[in-house]
Amino acid sequence: MKHTHLLLFLSALCLLWTAELSAQIELSPVFSDNMVLQQQANVPVWGKAKAGKTVRITTSWDNKTYSQTADPTGFWKVEIQTPVAGGPYTITLSSGKTIKLNNVMAGDVWICSGQSNMEMQVLGWGKVNNYEEEIKDAAYPDIRFLQIEKEVSPTPLNDIKAAGNGWQVCSPATVPDFSAVGYFFGRSIHQSQHIPIGLINTSWGGTIAETWTSRESLEAMKEFTEAIKAVAAMTPGQDKNPNRPTLLYNAMLHPLIPYTIKGAIWYQGEANAGRAYQYRELFPLMITDWRKQWGYDFPFYFVQLANYMKPVAEPAESAWAELREAQQKTLHLSNTGMAVTIDIGDADDIHPKNKQDVGRRLALAARANTYGEKIDYSGPAYESYTIEGNRIRLFFKHTNGGLQAKGGEPLKGFAIAGVDHTFHWADAVIDGNTVVVSSPEVSFPVAVRYAWADNPACNLSNGTQLPASPFRTDDWQGVTYGKK
Numbered sequence: 001m002k003h004t005h006l007l008l009f010l011s012a013l014c015l016l017w018t019a020e021l022s023a024q025i026e027l028s029p030v031f032s033d034n035m036v037l038q039q040q041a042n043v044p045v046w047g048k049a050k051a052g053k054t055v056r057i058t059t060s061w062d063n064k065t066y067s068q069t070a071d072p073t074g075f076w077k078v079e080i081q082t083p084v085a086g087g088p089y090t091i092t093l094s095s096g097k098t099i100k101l102n103n104v105m106a107g108d109v110w111i112c113s114g115q116s117n118m119e120m121q122v123l124g125w126g127k128v129n130n131y132e133e134e135i136k137d138a139a140y141p142d143i144r145f146l147q148i149e150k151e152v153s154p155t156p157l158n159d160i161k162a163a164g165n166g167w168q169v170c171s172p173a174t175v176p177d178f179s180a181v182g183y184f185f186g187r188s189i190h191q192s193q194h195i196p197i198g199l200i201n202t203s204w205g206g207t208i209a210e211t212w213t214s215r216e217s218l219e220a221m222k223e224f225t226e227a228i229k230a231v232a233a234m235t236p237g238q239d240k241n242p243n244r245p246t247l248l249y250n251a252m253l254h255p256l257i258p259y260t261i262k263g264a265i266w267y268q269g270e271a272n273a274g275r276a277y278q279y280r281e282l283f284p285l286m287i288t289d290w291r292k293q294w295g296y297d298f299p300f301y302f303v304q305l306a307n308y309m310k311p312v313a314e315p316a317e318s319a320w321a322e323l324r325e326a327q328q329k330t331l332h333l334s335n336t337g338m339a340v341t342i343d344i345g346d347a348d349d350i351h352p353k354n355k356q357d358v359g360r361r362l363a364l365a366a367r368a369n370t371y372g373e374k375i376d377y378s379g380p381a382y383e384s385y386t387i388e389g390n391r392i393r394l395f396f397k398h399t400n401g402g403l404q405a406k407g408g409e410p411l412k413g414f415a416i417a418g419v420d421h422t423f424h425w426a427d428a429v430i431d432g433n434t435v436v437v438s439s440p441e442v443s444f445p446v447a448v449r450y451a452w453a454d455n456p457a458c459n460l461s462n463g464t465q466l467p468a469s470p471f472r473t474d475d476w477q478g479v480t481y482g483k484k
Helices: 002-023 130-136 180-193 222-232 249-258 270-294 319-332 355-368
Strands: 037-038 040-046 052-061 064-069 075-081 086-095 098-115 140-147 168-170 197-203 263-267 298-305 336-339 383-386 390-399 414-418 422-427 428-429 432-439 447-449
Touching: 002 414, 037 197, 052 075, 064 075, 098 130, 098 140, 098 180, 180 197, 180 263, 180 355, 197 249, 249 270, 270 298, 270 319, 298 355, 319 336, 336 355, 383 447, 390 447, 414 432, 432 447
Parallel strands: 037 098, 098 197, 098 263, 140 197, 263 298, 298 336
Antiparallel strands: 040 075, 052 064, 052 086, 086 098, 140 168, 383 390, 390 432, 414 422, 414 447, 428 432
16 A cells, blocks of 8 residues: 555656646757857747747846747747847746846857868867967857757758757867867957857768758759659668768758858868869859748858869869869859968868968958958959960959969969860969960960869969969860970
8 A cells, every 4th residue: 555655656746747847948059058149130049848838038138028839839939139249148938947048148140061171170180280379279258159969860850969058158178179160260250340259060071062951952953853862761860871962951950940140151062072063053052042941141151172182293184173163153142252272271181270261261251241341351363364366364353462473483373275275384474463374385375274273383362462263264174285
């Protein structure tokens, strides 16, 4: 009899405990202590509670209370108005039980995504240049990190996992394990704009762009039809390979939507380098897809592939050069920008350690185009050409401070071809804001290429010391090459 009473008592306690839990609010890790909310915006906040239960949210910056009733599945979402950049603030949520989020900042939130060069940490497996000093100096309490954990899914998820189960304050203790490019970008924005910066890192080394794209958008490209069907037939947990269409969008991006962001930075392309002509369509499709999912055309800044692999003695075809060209063509998409890194790569390491300049160059584009600073943010960009007898004259934009040969040496990296489509190394000289290219082996030139190699020797820059992006004036495939 005593045992029966004890079992009844324990069962009652269990029911009370279950009822209490059901009354509690469940939040995604994107809503935690130390988070950054996008400033001066109507920001969605969402979570789960007991079906039919009223959730109340009070924000300390204006003492305003919002309320919403959880739907039959327990889901609820409200929009709160955020103030101008500042803090710290608190957000109080109640639905029987009360949750208080502390040390909340209003500022600008940026997503950092891509493959291993975005994933590469300040310390971690990469160890960026001067990492010991960088870690020691990383005391920026108004910069916050959210590190999304790796996961795949054949269908879009609503839940996400984050390191430490939420946002972390930037410090010597937290910066070693965060994206180096993301950190150096965020630091530059924070130092120039003097506002809190939130950085959400959702990246995975060695991954292809189509895995970061939704099925809805990817279905527009017929070459992915069969792969999408194969993913649709998968069951959760069946395959952990991230390099299948939509898997990382589903698991590592979709759960972040619609958390309000200022924009995104992206470092990827190595894994798609063998399919550059496809990337011309795939990459802008992915960017457009993200903007469609969020519901607005946020700024999107990306890194052009750095120089890598063994240099070649003669002009030659290059898959990496073609991929860089596809990236450059993506600038036709509005509200985009590109950081050129053709001068800071490493022939022997696909993960160059100078991530400081990568982050800084991304930030220059954002500071100029998003934040409206009157600064130079780009190296020379090829615009057009004219044929002048046995020479070709190249015209550029972004010639701020005048065209220069970096290091004071003669210009390097130019090749020229005639009607036989055979390329030869060329002589190139700066003439005002143009470059004149010629070769004694080409009497009637029709095309020029610059820095057209995996790891080119090239040195064209401008007064900002930012490098010119690789380019070609032709659109030929299957050309030949001659020696000079």
